[in-house]
Each structure stands twice: as C-alpha cells, then as structure tokens.
Amino acid sequence: MLATIAMITGFLLILIGLYGALSNRNILRMIVAFTVANTGVNLVLVAVGYMNGRTAPILNDAIAAGEAISRIIDPVPQALVLTAIVIGVGITALMLAYTYKLYQTRGSLDIARHTELKW
C-alpha cells in the first residue's frame, strides 16, 4: 500500500515535471520542472525497493546479521538512487551554467528567442 502511494506520487511528479518543461517558455522554469521530474523518478525507484513489514538495510542490535535476508528491504535501488541524486545535482548545475551563458548572449531567458537549433 505504502509503496503504491509512493509510486503514484512519483509518477505524478514525473508528469508534472514534464508538463512544466514542455509548457514553460522561461529556461529557468524549465530547469525547475526538470528537477521535479527527476525527484519523481527517484521516488519511483525507491518505492520499487520497498517491501511490506520490513525495515531499513542497516544492521544493528535490532536486526542480527543472520536474519537480515528476511528482515530488510532491497538495498540495491537505494544505492542506485543515491547515485542518481548526485548526478542530478551535477546536471542541474550544468543547465544553470549554460543558461547563464545563453542569457549573456541574448539578454533573454525566453526559449523562443534562442532560435539557432530551431527547424
């Protein structure tokens, strides 16, 4: 149940993000929309690894090493999402840097003013 709710939320965030990226004309707003979609993807990935009635993949007094297999949730999606978050920060920073350069050349953040790649 919890995993389904998280998954629906994640998919909704992806849709909201894509809608924002496709319908906005301001490049900064598009970047914000992309980060929203990125968050949605991460949420879906973590939700896939969730299992009912189990706990976080950290062994301590409560979970002995021997019974870990039957007590913890899947740790692999969490490791992947950690990577995805860090790379997402890098991508956002790159987009912002290029946006700054675009603003310097045209003096405008409106995507319609940047026509070089238009066909």
Add this chain to the structure above:
Amino acid sequence: MIKRFTVMLLLAGLGAIFAGLIQNYVPDEELNLTAAYYAAHTAKDIGAANIVTAIIVTYRGLDTLGEVTVLFLTAAIIGLVLSQGNRQQQQPQRKLPPPGELLVTGTRLLLPLILLFGAYVFTHGHLTPGGGFQGGAIIASAMLLLLLSNPLKRFSHRLITVVESASGLAFVIIGLLGMVWAGGFLDNRILSTGTFGELFSAGAIPIIYALVGLKVGAEFSSMLVSLSETEEL
C-alpha cells in the same frame, strides 16, 4: 493551441503507461538474488553495518569512482563555461549594504558546527544512514552559508583544486592497493574489518568515504563558487 494539445496528448499517453505499470505492479515478497547475496554476505565479508554503503563503496566501488569522475567533469565544465568573458575582477558598481548582525554572528556560530556535522556524516557512513556524498553536500552547504553572508568573498580556486585532486588520487591509490593486498580493485579488506559496528571497522570503507566526502565537498564548493562569481554587483 496545437502545441498545448500535443503536450496534453503526450502526457496522457505517458500517464496511461504509468497507470498500467502501477496496476500490474506486484511487490516482491522475497529479496531478489542480488539483494539476498548482499544481505547475507555484507556483515561477514565487508563488515559494514550499512548495507547500502557496502554496495556503493565496495561491491559497486567502480561505479562510485565513475560517479565522482562525472562530478569532477561537471565542476570542470562549469568552471570552463563560466570563466570565459567577465574574468576581470570588477569592483562593485554600488556600495553593498553590510550583512546584518544576525547573519554574521549566525554564520560564525553555525559554520564550524556544519563542518563538524559533515565530517561526522561521512566518517560514519558505514554505520548510519549517510556517507561521502551526503557529508560532502553538507560541507558545501557551509560554503554556501559563507557566500550568503558575504557575497564578495572569494575562495581560493587553487585550494579547492588541491583538496579535490589529492582526495581523488588517494581514492584510486587505495583501490589499487586492494589489488595488491586483497581480492581486487577497491577491495576494502586491505585493513582488518575490525569489530562489527565499531567506528574503526569495515576495513578501508571509512577512509574511502572520507576521501569521497572531501572530493564531493570540494566539487560542490567549486560549482557554487563558479556560479557565485558570475554575480554582477
């Protein structure tokens, strides 16, 4: 109008695909083969209490090395893209209002605490939720606080580069030592795995994660500094 319609059509199609995915989603009852291997062998082989850390630093250590390389490239490209053009150190056009008393005192109070917390997070990555990437981000947030309290502050790019390259180099050297003294590249058992759950345990994982933390902190700080230097005053 037609544009908006196309966007809506596209999103409706994607939404239908997502709905189908959710409807047919059956959560696993048991861990799959890979996850079960990690759950069963981490405590014995790696000695790390946090299984996610064991996966990131040891089982998939090569991916992490690639990840910090991608981050390094990002920081380098941002520096390159933003450095062209207005490099000349222009004096501020107008007199900046002084930062408030609260901000200055608050920065002085919080800065060491934030740095300490960042170091705590990356040295305890093998025991608690956290690790090099999170700790590095916390350290970079301390740099952001400094920049907020004094927008004219200039950090030494040289120092950032030295920290970044030295920790990256040490990371690779520890990985290579793993090939000589243990099972393979980035094997953490070049040091004893120690007592399970202690700070000095899990072999080389705390050292590797501390290096990753310094490297990520330096890279994020370099991005922040590059972006802040574009600010027109």
